[in-house]
Amino acid sequence: MNIVNKLTLRHLKENKRRTLVTIIGTIISVAMITAVSTLVVSFFDLMQRHEIAQSGEWHVQYHGVDQEQVETIQNDKNTKDVILSNDRGYAYLEGSENQYKPYLFIRQYDENGFEHFPITLSEGRFPEKENEIVISEEIANNANIHYEIGEELTLDVGDRYGTGEYTQQLNQTYSLMHTDGEIAETLENVTTETYTIVGTVERPTWEPSWAPGYTIVGYLDKDRLVEGDTVRVSVVLNSIHRNLFTDAEALAQAMGLTDESVQYNTSLLRYYGVTNDDRLRATLYSLSTIIISIIIVGSVALIYNAFAISVSERSRHLGMLSSVGATKRQKRNSVFFEGTVIGAISIPIGILAGIGGIGITFYFINRFIEDALGISERFMLTVTSGSIIVACFVSILTIFISTYIPAKRASKISAIDAIRQTADIKLTRKGVKTTKLVRKVFGIEGELGLKNLKRNKRKYKVTVFSLVVSIVLFLTVSFFTYSLEKSVELSSQGVNYDIQVYAGGKLTSKDEGIVNSITQLQDVTDFSRVKETQLNSWIEEQQINKILKENLQYNPEILKDDKYPYYISIHGLDEDSLREYASEVGVDPEAYFHTEEKMAIIVDTIQYHDWESGRYIETKAIHANVGETLELFYENWETNESVFVNEVEIGLLTDVVPMGIFTANLGGLNVIVSDNVFVELVRTEERIHYNNYIYLNSSKPLDTQYQIEELKTNQMTVYNHHRARQQDRQMMMLMSVFIYGFIVLITAISIANIFNTISTSISLRKREFAMLKSVGMTPKSFMKMINYESIFYGVKSLLYGLPISIGIMYLFYRSMMHTFSYQFEIPWISIIYVIVAVFIIVAAAMLYSTSKVRKENIIETLKQENI
Template sequence: MNIINKLTLRSLKENKKRTLVTIIGVIISVSMIMAVSTLGVSFLDIMKRQSIADNGEWHVQYSNVNAGQIDAITGDGATEKLILSSNGGYAKLEGAKVDERPYLFLKKYNEEGLKEFPIELVEGKLPSSKNEVAISEQVAKDAGVQFEIGDEITLDIGKREIEGEEIELGQNDPLQRGENGVTEELKVDSTETFTVTGVIKRPSWEPSWSPGYTMIGYIDKGSMKDSEQVNAIVILDKVKASLFDHAKQLAEENDIEKVGFNNELLRYYGVTDDDNLRFTLFSLLGIIMGVIIVGSVSLIYNAFAISVSERARHLGMLSSVGATKKQKRDSVFFEGAVIGAVSIPAGLLAGIGGISATFWFINSYLDGAMGISEKLQTVVTASSVLLSCLISVVTIFISTYMPARKASKISAIDAIRQTQDVKLSGKTVKTSKLVRKVFGLEAEIGLKNLKRNKKRYYATVISLVVSIVLFLSVSFFTDNLKKSVMMSQDGVDYDIQVYGKGGDSAELEDLARVEGVTDQSLHKTMQLSSLIDKKQFPEELEDMIEQENIPLENGRYQYYVNFYGLDEQSFKEYAAKAGADLEAFSDPEQRAAIVIGEISYRNPATGKFVETSSIKAVRGDELELTFTDFDTNKSEPFGKVTIGALTDQVPMGIGTAMAGGLDIIVPMDTLEAMAGSLMESGVQSQLFLESSDPMKTQKALEEAAPSNLYIYNVYERRQQEEQMILFLSVFTYGFITLISLVSIANIFNTISTGISLRKREFAMLKSMGMTPKGFNKMINYESIFYGVNALLFGLPISIGVMYLIHRAVGGTFEYGFELPWFDLLFVIIAIFIIVSSAMLYSIGKIKNENIIEGLKQENM
């Protein structure tokens, strides 16, 4: 090691605090880069494992192949494992209690398929011959039909068909019903006898609306007939981009009509043509890494710049004894290398440890988030480690490059005079006369102090600006995400929905009293229409009519109307929430109604969520309603309603109409009085429930509800979306916290170092008569100037970034741009607290300095 490098190491050891702060800053920077890259790899890993858990691990499927074609696929060099499967058909399940699930569905696999597909055995064993089956446990639990292991069952197996249609129905098609009952029939092809060998859990690929309970059978390739066809599912030896062309070529060579791919799984390997998810993920990770690198460069650069300033006289002395420019420059690069050698390994471990701890935290709270049952696992690959190291090395190099160039140019004379940092020209330190008049002499001196060394001043301001922009941008993004989810869930303020048939709600009223229900709302709904005059159109409707060139009827547009009748208690609560006078709705003959005037909906044409008004109207306006029988296409007057209140409040279970639609809410007896003979054919009854335990309540409803009622639990879906918000918030706020820690550490380092270098200046001011009160006042004003200047730059930049985020989210959601005033206030207060704390901390270290010792102080 040469003498220059030894002196550099000694300088690092002597300035332990500055060295430690720099190392910590680099460690946090490296850990964030490592955490982001690990997050990307780990996210793809969980999606891959989830896809395998849901649908099994396979890559290519050749449909309807015979024994000869199976041999060709098996002999292909790319094939590692071959799974055979077939849909054996449906059989009537005698004694089934659930009307919507009257069948058994036979799904067959060979031995490899039984191993690879997610089939979970409860008891017994899986079939090993073509005359054996394993039956879903749901047959006993839901259908009430009990099969014992060892039982022999004889089934008439066939296909589900609808008369006059050629399409064969499958497990994704629910039981087909019409006005006169079930419209499908089972066309029996064969009668087979099976021995029950085991009981399995309901397979993940079986939808809840499937009409058949799954029954697993066995395919014996050796006993296949020449005419028998099955599906050949291939697990490839190596997953690579050429698999698509290779599979199609193999299918063409062997006259295989259809070849398909597991695109969901393949996209997580990165070899699918439809690569939007992967592109989006790595684009996002790239942007985050870019922000980290920019922030880290500015912060780490500042640390090395301060180091060069402190070592100016040291470097000048080296120059005076013959050190070359290259040697002085290399001394700074060597300092960066030493910092990197210590920080990069520690940062890699910290990043991996941090993301592991985050995954542990998330796994304990996010059951089923995004519909994922698998747990997050930390996946570290050689490529992610190398990428993180490379990015970290480049970051440190960029951070040291400018200080190294500056160091190489320091001459012995400049170092002795110390003119490279402090600028004393009148123009440079000139301040406005207004500053002294308004704030006093101390404020003017404080402002001049900042202008004397602009580089250190700018470094501190940049650190503050980085923190401001990152915090506001991330918090705005998260707030917008929450608002977007709220808009997408508009009207979904309930846990369970029960659909009735017709206007008879007696059965629904009984269900409102099941276990766990904490709130309920019973609706009767009719689909009506109303001709609305042009002067009452909102702007969005006018634009839609103009763009789509929709003709008007005598200057009027036909609105569709969702006409709701609420039970007495629900309407009373809703009227209070809407600010309506309940007395105005007490007489059904008055036909007073509440109209939802502010609506939120997703525009199907653009895919955006929109907030707007539904109609330009006032209380007391009348709306004439029309009922249309869509079977006969005949319309008849339904009657008039008077607007008793306009509101933006929405009752439980109601999603607002779109532009050109109205939501009208009346008491139940008003709807029944107006509907008359249409109660049976024109009215739909629905019950919306909130529950303390939605899953338990759903089970109680299924046991108590007649088979002609449909129960839909929205609780699980809402939980997944809310958990997704938490999932993203953990990462986004974790990210902003780390960046802010780097910024705060750098601010403390910069201000503390700056104060230490100004000991002689402070001693001089005190020697000239500046009192402790005046000195504190000067320091306070310096803090204010730091904060004000940081906010003057940071807030406009942040607002610009927030607007760009708003525009980006505007691709899906459309609502007005609103500034997060609470976050802005928080940032303003936080900035002044950070700067003041740094200044007080720094002054605290020198407040007891002797004036004589301060005047003798050298910046060494």
């Protein structure tokens, strides 16, 4: 080791505080990069395992495949494993006590199917022969039919076909079909088969709650397939890459299959970062680029600040080396050596700290996931070589940049200038000049505070830069969270209830009694009764949606007297539901019960999926004002005339929809009224048909569904949306855990960074403060000066930080626009939080830092050369 490096090590040891601060700053930065990358990888690993537990482990599926094509798929270079399956059909379940689930549904798998698909064995074993089956526990629990293992079942198995309005073949996604209270379906192509029960399984996750058949699973022997037999082939691929879609389509074409026969496990592939949606891919790539850039900038800022805050002291040390003959190259190498030593200590510790911190976080999060979300899968600490390499590379690059800049500057100045720090502190009249307004508003203390900042711009800029980075990180991550929530809201189909009961048209007194009994079931936590009908209205051209205006150039004849035809969905809410909804949107509900005024709440924001562009769009349905009236018409198809029905007054325009109601599509409008106003609106036109719906939330949705089915009449239909809604809620909660965890991490690091920057800056100004006190500055004036400095720091950082943050938010927004379309909104609440937080944090940091120098002895401080 040469003499310069030895002197550098000695300098690091003698300046322990600065060295420790630099090491800690670098450790925090490396830990942040490692923690974020590990968290992302572990999150996607969790979601992959969760999706596999829900829908099975497969990537591509081919339908209608014969035996020769099965062999072709098996021999394909991309194929790792194949699973054969087949929906054998339905058989009547004799003696079932659930009249809405009268079938057994038989699905067959080969041996790989029991391994790769979510079939949970409760008792016995899986089938090993074609005449063996396992039955669902729901047969005993819900149908109240008990079978024993080893018992034989002789079934007449066939295919479901509708006999009423819908005559196509039906599968498990179709509930039991009724027409006028009678079952409107039958079994065709029936064959008699005998099975032996070898076990029981839990109700499969892929069985819809409204499915008419209890699942039983049989064995599919691929060696016994004969000519003409077709099966469904699910493929597990060797590797997941974006070309798998073109590869699968090419294989299907080579086998003579249509593109429609190829299906992808899009939910699982999404968590591998693979999608065949070009717009979604563009969204993911652009968002990833922005997020990675933010993380890198944050880490660079943190490490650079740790080095740059003590540039003055390092320059003095290098000036001393220069005075005894050190060359420019030696001085540069001295700083690079210092960075190497700091990096060698900080990077390994930072990586271990980042991984350890995430591991501890997962320990607590896993309890929350299992208890609150009901997800069986847990976070597993997943560390990849890529994340470690990225953390090391970014840290080394940042340390190099952070050391190169001061080294280059220090090597160019003379020894005397470096020792005296004339490059850091330049007292030109122009440089420290302040306006008269500053002294008038803030007094002499404020003027001194501003001059102190101006006379050492480098430290001032470093502190402001640290604050700006903290502001940008917090606001952009907050906006990213909002964007994710918005995307889930737009793509989740708007289901905000567990169970829907369709109760037909006008209800009899008996039906009303049943409805009341349903709403009072023990496990029902919330409900809404809604009457619904469709009417029309003519809307002024200047009030219609902007997309409709653009389309008028292609179809101008649709206008009638400069008015555009809208379809109007009228929703009549029961009294309790309307009061709750009115409270949510902030209006007095009493005005909406009067049948004379006929006041209505208009949902003027719609959300829909545009199939042509593939985007999820949120836009204004209508540009109207409170107090205007909306005329309602009934379309008489016999005479092809619009018959005036009634009119409503717009009492409120809102983007909030009541429980159970979906927003209208383009060219439509949701009108919310009370139940009695609804009846008054349609009273004069007997030909208007309306439907009754009940929307329920339940603490035990499946139990509630079974209870409703026991109560309801044949005219009522039950749909349980709990599973789909639960998946949406689980996804949002997991994303919230991930995002808000990241916000907490960023906030903590930012606060630590600000405290470190200001504290070190104040510490290096001990002699400056001692000088001011020596010429008569009182403790009160000193604190006023410090407080004004805090204000200047905060204002300057906000002036830079807020515009930069808004710019990055808009980049986020533009990235989301590849897949979604909604109005860009500045998060004013978050900005207010940030403004308040900046001044609180800066003031706290200044007070904390000055508390250490307030009691310093003036003479001793002035005599110090190395602080």
